[in-house]
Amino acid sequence: MKQENKKLKDDYEQQYNIISKNIAFDIVQYALDSKSIKKTAEKYGCDVKYLYSSLQDWNDSKEIVSEADDYNDYREKFDGRQYEIDELINTINRGDIDDIEELNEKMRTPEKEELDKIITEYNDAKISLYDLSDKYDLSIINLFRLLKENNIIEKESDAIGYDEFYRVYSGEYEYNKYISSKNVDLAKFYYLLFTDE
Numbered sequence: 748m749k750q751e752n753k754k755l756k757d758d759y760e761q762q763y764n765i766i767s768k769n770i771a772f773d774i775v776q777y778a779l780d781s782k783s784i785k786k787t788a789e790k791y792g793c794d795v796k797y798l799y800s801s802l803q804d805w806n807d808s809k810e811i812v813s814e815a816d817d818y819n820d821y822r823e824k825f826d827g828r829q830y831e832i833d834e835l836i837n838t839i840n841r842g843d844i845d846d847i848e849e850l851n852e853k854m855r856t857p858e859k860e861e862l863d864k865i866i867t868e869y870n871d872a873k874i875s876l877y878d879l880s881d882k883y884d885l886s887i888i889n890l891f892r893l894l895k896e897n898n899i900i901e902k903e904s905d906a907i908g909y910d911e912f913y914r915v916y917s918g919e920y921e922y923n924k925y926i927s928s929k930n931v932d933l934a935k936f937y938y939l940l941f942t943d944e
Contacts, residue, residue, distance in 0.1 A: 771805045778802055784815045799825055827918030835886065839940060853886040866899060869907065876912040892934040903932055
């Protein structure tokens, strides 16, 4: 409890200093010039997570954060890989042919030989669920669908390595292993988006 109080106090002091010294504009400008969230945080003595979330508010745009060279690293660290679901939905809504072809590849049902390899590697549990889906160029949604439809798992939280998946999916700062229900049921998105049922 003392550590949590100290962290809250430190966060408050950091925010107060930025506001009272009116340096948010300088921080935004430096972030734009350096294209680095980490370098900006170090220069101004800010917590990286605080800076990552604050930059877009100060500049009234997510663009400043997304243009940083280290954006993807921090996006996965703080926000997890949940953004992939939003990107998938945006791809469908845009209807760009090139994007749709890539999406169809990620949402395909593999041929039997490839599917057997995927299931074998899953059962070997030597790589994470995300690494497995990335290796075979599948959306994580599709990987869970394939595991369910082939009776490998009944629900997603039964999957080998699910706890690690959930940590990466939710982002390490949002992850809490004490949450009682962590079954996000991503396969449902496949059926909602890609079937007429």
